[in-house]
Amino acid sequence: MRRTEEAATDAVDARLGARLSALRAERGWSLGDVAQRSGISRSTLSRAERAEISPTASLLNRLCAVYGRTMSQLLSEVETEPALLVRAAEQQIWRDRGAGFVRRSVSPPHRALRGELVEGRLAPGADLAYDRPPVPGLEQHIWVLEGALTLTVQDDEHRLDTGDCLRLRVWGPTRFRCVGDTEVRYVLAVVLP
Template structure:
């Protein structure tokens, strides 16, 4: 991905891999535990077998959206993929206990309980990182801009969100997320695997 003039390049795949050293073997172990071949798992995740193989060998670093996709594929959570398992589900999440992780340019911190269907993160989106990546997957997303400005594409419509603005949408809608300011954008991000009910559905008579 090219970077605007004067902007430093993002972290290399090797640098990002240093932040998530155990993801590759954990991806392979989870796939095998589910009894899936490389080809079957790749098809479910919408990836090529070669791409999934590179993720499992550490030759390619998964982005946060890709981690979400793989977590759904293996029936687990991003927290488990990252090895962040807690002995019990604490209701209180202390900020000082959640160190940052980085994936494909995005930096994020766990902001919700581990091992739950609703996953909450605090995310920093750098300028120029993943802005052209179109995401389509089951579930709902809610995000709230804390700092900077965010450019959110929903279908054919592009919205620019300021600090204090939020968005809540079904993530089967093709969407793109990018920072609109050179300083990047800081946001709260919540994802769930469930779709909202169809407002046009009618009960049977």
């Protein structure tokens, strides 16, 4: 089963790399242009477009900001066909292994999504920081299903325990941290402004 999941992740990374390259080409931008707009080195961008590396959540967030998309919108663009129903076994899973983050796209993918559900899992001690929202003013609802999560929104820190839910609009940096000895699992509901 693990080998199948890794192969699926590699296939997603390959399609994602091709989509990132296409988005850049659609705008007539060079790697240098995207590097300047995102703060990501040209070599890292090139390696991500060629699927030589699996992009981190932070890197994808920066690229989503450059291309004006949420992460789910970008990931849905690498799916073959939008569906109305996605069975649990078919939901797209993406991993940032270095950060200890697993992201499951629960909502059926569609390019015109305004709202979506995502399941997030952070390993104990995981610390995931985003320097900007992919779309300014993005509305998010974070509902902790298991564990404890500390969420920093700009300068405000919120501790969420099992069952707690926080609603916010994202205009600046955010930081998700697993503060317990066990994994934190949460639902993230995202609504475009």
